[in-house]
Amino acid sequence: MTEKQPTASGFVLPDLEVPETRGFWEGTAKGELRVEKCGACGRRRMPPRPMCPACQSLKREWEVMSGRGTIWSFVVPHPPLLPTYAELAPYNAIIVSLDEDPSLRFVGNLVTSADGPINEIDPNTIQIGEPVRVVFHQLEDVHLPRWVRARS
Amino acid sequence: MTRGIRDRTAIVGMAQTKFGKGLEDSELSLACQAIAGAIADAGLRPSDVDGLASFTMEEMREVEVARNVGLGDITFFAQISYGGGAGCGVVGHAALAVAEGQCDVAVVWRARKRAARSSRVWMQTTRRLSDHYQWARPFGVIRPVDEIALLMRRYMHEYGATRDHLANVAIAFRKHANRNPHAQMYEKTLTREQYMNARWISEPLCLYDNCLETDGALAVVITSAERARDLPQVPVYIHAYAQGLPQQHQTMLNYYCDDPLTGPAWACARRLWANSDIRPHDINCAQIYDAFSPLIPLSLEGYGFCKRGEGAAYTDDGALEWPNGRLPTNTAGGGMSEAYVHGFNLVLEGVRQLRGTSTSQVEDAANCLVTSGEGVPTSALLLRR
Ligand SMILES: [Zn+2]
Numbered sequence: 001m002t003e004k005q006p007t008a009s010g011f012v013l014p015d016l017e018v019p020e021t022r023g024f025w026e027g028t029a030k031g032e033l034r035v036e037k038c039g040a041c042g043r044r045r046m047p048p049r050p051m052c053p054a055c056q057s058l059k060r061e062w063e064v065m066s067g068r069g070t071i072w073s074f075v076v077p078h079p080p081l082l083p084t085y086a087e088l089a090p091y092n093a094i095i096v097s098l099d100e101d102p103s104l105r106f107v108g109n110l111v112t113s114a115d116g117p118i119n120e121i122d123p124n125t126i127q128i129g130e131p132v133r134v135v136f137h138q139l140e141d142v143h144l145p146r147w148v149r150a151r152s
Numbered sequence: 153m154t155r156g157i158r159d160r161t162a163i164v165g166m167a168q169t170k171f172g173k174g175l176e177d178s179e180l181s182l183a184c185q186a187i188a189g190a191i192a193d194a195g196l197r198p199s200d201v202d203g204l205a206s207f208t209m210e211e212m213r214e215v216e217v218a219r220n221v222g223l224g225d226i227t228f229f230a231q232i233s234y235g236g237g238a239g240c241g242v243v244g245h246a247a248l249a250v251a252e253g254q255c256d257v258a259v260v261w262r263a264r265k266r267a268a269r270s271s272r273v274w275m276q277t278t279r280r281l282s283d284h285y286q287w288a289r290p291f292g293v294i295r296p297v298d299e300i301a302l303l304m305r306r307y308m309h310e311y312g313a314t315r316d317h318l319a320n321v322a323i324a325f326r327k328h329a330n331r332n333p334h335a336q337m338y339e340k341t342l343t344r345e346q347y348m349n350a351r352w353i354s355e356p357l358c359l360y361d362n363c364l365e366t367d368g369a370l371a372v373v374i375t376s377a378e379r380a381r382d383l384p385q386v387p388v389y390i391h392a393y394a395q396g397l398p399q400q401h402q403t404m405l406n407y408y409c410d411d412p413l414t415g416p417a418w419a420c421a422r423r424l425w426a427n428s429d430i431r432p433h434d435i436n437c438a439q440i441y442d443a444f445s446p447l448i449p450l451s452l453e454g455y456g457f458c459k460r461g462e463g464a465a466y467t468d469d470g471a472l473e474w475p476n477g478r479l480p481t482n483t484a485g486g487g488m489s490e491a492y493v494h495g496f497n498l499v500l501e502g503v504r505q506l507r508g509t510s511t512s513q514v515e516d517a518a519n520c521l522v523t524s525g526e527g528v529p530t531s532a533l534l535l536r537r
Pocket residue numbers: 038039040041042043052053054055056057
């Protein structure tokens with residue numbers, strides 16, 4: 001079971017001790033965006049999970065991605081939201097397709113810098129197809145992947 | 153070759169409590185009232201009931217329901233997961249059990265006290281996530297509406313769909329609710345201007361793209377086609393039923409497959425039509441799950457009423473509106489304007505259309521498609537008289 005106590009920051013964060021996903025979050029702490037890859041057939045998969053759907057192998061590896069991609073979609077949430085998010089709303093949330101394989105996608109936020117707020121960018125300027133690159137922002141003991149415009 | 157449960161069972165009874173916010177009765181009391189009402193409507197006695205099927209999200213357990221309503225010895229009971237995707241599947245499981253002789257009279261129900269803010273599932277999000285929600289929730293994609301809005305923005309980008317198309321959906325269903333005295337929005341009209349000026353919930357979706365929050369309960373009774381012919385109500389035959397959980401699917405956060413805009417409806421529809429004598433162009437009316445307006449164009453495509461990318465434009469020219477639209481849809485108001493009870497009210501409206509008792513009755517309706525939630529593992533029913 002996940003713990004029920006609010007975390008200090010008020011943000012919803014991942015449990016870092018789950019066997020299937022621990023390696024991903026260890027990667028972000030080192031500034032790496034990792035994708036899980038089958039140790040037998042080489043097929044990449046997201047989210048990380050125990051078995052390869054192509055060959056049923058349990059062998060898993062982490063492959064470091066370039067961290068480059070394009071915006072596949074985005075939304076701008078407004079309240080009612082959980083309190084910490086309501087305070088920041090309206091903010092953006094985006095989906096990024098990775099350059100290595102556009103079917104590998106990550107949900108994240110478009111920011112001007114790694115530690116910038118998620119409501120800084122005018123949502124009217126966000127465009128599907130925009131190139132972005134990954135940055136990492138520390139919240140408590142978690143390093144969350146976020147995205148900046150590729151030319152910034 | 154004849155496949156599936158084709159017309160071997162029928163819905164012979166139905167009932168619902170009133171819909172509203174903050175109803176006084178407990179969820180168990182609401183469930184019992186709907187179930188007892190449906191059994192009486194069928195002309196049967198509670199002791200005739202020997203089968204039960206429900207949602208896994210149903211909090212009223214079979215033992216409580218059976219003891220309260222005075223049901224007989226239950227020899228079949230089953231549940232289906234995935235919230236709004238379950239409703240038609242639950243009816244289908246009960247029908248399968250009746251068709252195969254595992255029980256003779258089955259009751260299917262849904263009771264919900266949803267209107268309290270604290271009952272919103274997303275409000276209960278824990279702060280450390282070990283499941284797949286960890287890939288979305290930390291970034292502020294908190295609610296189901298945020299999840300579907302991400303898909304809709306992409307859909308708009310790919311196919312030129314606009315908010316006007318979504319307004320078509322919201323306005324059509326509201327017009328139907330304005331004719332249905334039991335609908336929560338019976339007395340509240342909705343104009344295009346109101347829609348366009350509504351507050352945002354998750355851009356590009358506004359308040360009117362979302363379903364209602366409802367307290368209420370509904371139930372239906374299913375028995376064999378032979379027995380149905382001796383009962384007082386017009387039998388509404390379950391012509392076909394199907395479920396769909398497509399390859400590499402990840403519920404509403406379905407961003408991790410090759411084509412996120414091809415949802416579970418597509419897989420469900422393939423089985424549904426394969427097991428049916430009826431084709432999409434034969435359908436007289438539809439009750440399509442509408443927790444969010446984008447589910448309508450996505451479902452219209454999935455169930456074969458139009459091609460991929462054409463679902464938004466399909467809603468133009470009043471296509472979903474009774475009486476003159478080409479596919480009168482959600483004729484009691486649906487989840488967006490009648491009541492949101494995990495889509496189970498759509499099943500009852502399908503039955504009313506075939507009994508000839510809808511408040512927006514499609515003339516000579518001989519069949520009705522009913523669907524459950526697109527975006528999660530889903531299900532659908534083809535009803536006929
Ligand atoms: Zn493999």
